[in-house]
Amino acid sequence: PPIVVRDFAILLGKKPFQLISELMEMGIFASMNQAIEEANAKQIAERHGFTLDIRHRGDDKPEPKKKAKAPREDDPALMEERPPVVCVLGHVDHGKTSLLDQIRNAHVVSGEAGGITQHVGAYQVERKGKKITFLDTPGHAAFSKIRERGANVTDIAILVVAADDGFMPQTDEALKFARNANVEIIVAINKMDAKGANIDRVKQQMQERDLMPEDWGGTTLCTPVSALEGTNINELLELVLLQAEVSELKANPKAVAEGVIVESQVEQGRGPTATVIVQKGTLKVGDALVCGPHYCKVRAMMDEHGKPVKSAPPSTPVRIMGWSGTPVSGAVCTVAKNEKAAKAEAEENAQALKARAAAKPAVTTGATDLDSLLAAIDDQSSKVLRVVIKGDVNGSVEALADCLRAIESEKVKLEIVETGVGVITKNDITLADSSEACVIGFNVKQENGVTALAKHHGVRIIQHNIIYELITSVEEAMSELLDPEY
Numbered sequence: 001p002p003i004v005v006r007d008f009a010i011l012l013g014k015k016p017f018q019l020i021s022e023l024m025e026m027g028i029f030a031s032m033n034q035a036i037e038e039a040n041a042k043q044i045a046e047r048h049g050f051t052l053d054i055r056h057r058g059d060d061k062p063e064p065k066k067k068a069k070a071p072r073e074d075d076p077a078l079m080e081e082r083p084p085v086v087c088v089l090g091h092v093d094h095g096k097t098s099l100l101d102q103i104r105n106a107h108v109v110s111g112e113a114g115g116i117t118q119h120v121g122a123y124q125v126e127r128k129g130k131k132i133t134f135l136d137t138p139g140h141a142a143f144s145k146i147r148e149r150g151a152n153v154t155d156i157a158i159l160v161v162a163a164d165d166g167f168m169p170q171t172d173e174a175l176k177f178a179r180n181a182n183v184e185i186i187v188a189i190n191k192m193d194a195k196g197a198n199i200d201r202v203k204q205q206m207q208e209r210d211l212m213p214e215d216w217g218g219t220t221l222c223t224p225v226s227a228l229e230g231t232n233i234n235e236l237l238e239l240v241l242l243q244a245e246v247s248e249l250k251a252n253p254k255a256v257a258e259g260v261i262v263e264s265q266v267e268q269g270r271g272p273t274a275t276v277i278v279q280k281g282t283l284k285v286g287d288a289l290v291c292g293p294h295y296c297k298v299r300a301m302m303d304e305h306g307k308p309v310k311s312a313p314p315s316t317p318v319r320i321m322g323w324s325g326t327p328v329s330g331a332v333c334t335v336a337k338n339e340k341a342a343k344a345e346a347e348e349n350a351q352a353l354k355a356r357a358a359a360k361p362a363v364t365t366g367a368t369d370l371d372s373l374l375a376a377i378d379d380q381s382s383k384v385l386r387v388v389i390k391g392d393v394n395g396s397v398e399a400l401a402d403c404l405r406a407i408e409s410e411k412v413k414l415e416i417v418e419t420g421v422g423v424i425t426k427n428d429i430t431l432a433d434s435s436e437a438c439v440i441g442f443n444v445k446q447e448n449g450v451t452a453l454a455k456h457h458g459v460r461i462i463q464h465n466i467i468y469e470l471i472t473s474v475e476e477a478m479s480e481l482l483d484p485e486y
């Protein structure tokens, strides 16, 4: 079983953030809900005077011989090419929805007339005999909802930038998001038909953001398009295929099937249905699935046209009926041995979730109107420490943010204005100044002139290379916000 940080901390009698910081000291960046490796857990357990005793399910029964001989699922020899999974990001009104509609209507898998009418979270199109899977909810909110649960479904992000408007705040936010998620970025310079369209200016802005266009000698694929008139949509799809080829996207279609929920709903007369993108293995009708506290005997699967499909190889989106409940998007589902096993596993998961909820202090549950009103008043009177967090690597920033969120107290709340990787820049100071925040740096240096600028604006910088010292300083800063009598 996975050793999840939160649960492991409880076993050790520590607070999760204490464990997170201990892990960071070891160079391991894990957040609350992530699992850590057995060897690391063993090391930590021993340091605290425990011995790690992990029982794998079925330890008491000898493994069947056949299974022992089976090749590893991730053996490179078993890997096969799979279609890319693509999302569309960008600033509001830059044409994300129009682009997705244009792609959906003009390029549905051959032989399908009438396009796709129903929005089920994802669809597939075909270009030059190759498939591409699109997430059909544009914007990074949907994408981050999936990511929040730790799943990474997307391989490529199409960043839509309107040629008449250029990069805007949400474009930059989306760009940052895509980079954090480690997905490849292709830029679609949309509205090439519009009055005032300036493609070169967008390319210039790409260059400024370390997204040097390929035709300017860089490596970022980009093309002008018009989602309105349908211009260059084929070119864009070909760039996606090119990027997919470069990324060598592969999966083992014969592995035990596993997928991620992209959307779920309760449909009248159908009960709970969920759209799953298969990540490895091949999902088949008759399989039994477990997804957290829910399970499903797959009686039927449908594609985006509502047509039944019998099997779904990696990267294929399918809508599945027959769930015991509604799984949340971003959750991973796996195939179990049979329906009985799936049900048992789901029940086990439900118990674990219940136990976890019970262990948490009941603050948000069952709030009456009066309660929430009081809470709102309380909220206004409590102080807030706003922070801009900079760290040396992505993992450390996430882990640090998690740690800091964990130390917020009833009286002082912590609000993370921005997080980023790399040196503390003058921009960070300006941002902190305008949002009345302080800047927190873990294991990073400062750009020239940062100290002077911070002094000028009265922005506080808390900077350490040792995590617990950093956290202590932040705790101090939080307590300083309280009224003097405290």
Ligand code: GDP
Binding pocket: 090, 091, 092, 093, 094, 095, 096, 097, 098, 099, 138, 190, 191, 192, 193, 194, 225, 226, 227, 228, 229
């Ligand atoms: P979203 O908010 O990013 O999803 O943007 P929409 O797809 O809703 O488009 C916003 C507006 O821009 C709509 O009025 C579209 O008709 C228009 N639009 C989208 N693509 C193009 C294009 O290629 N050219 C022009 N001229 N207008 C476009």
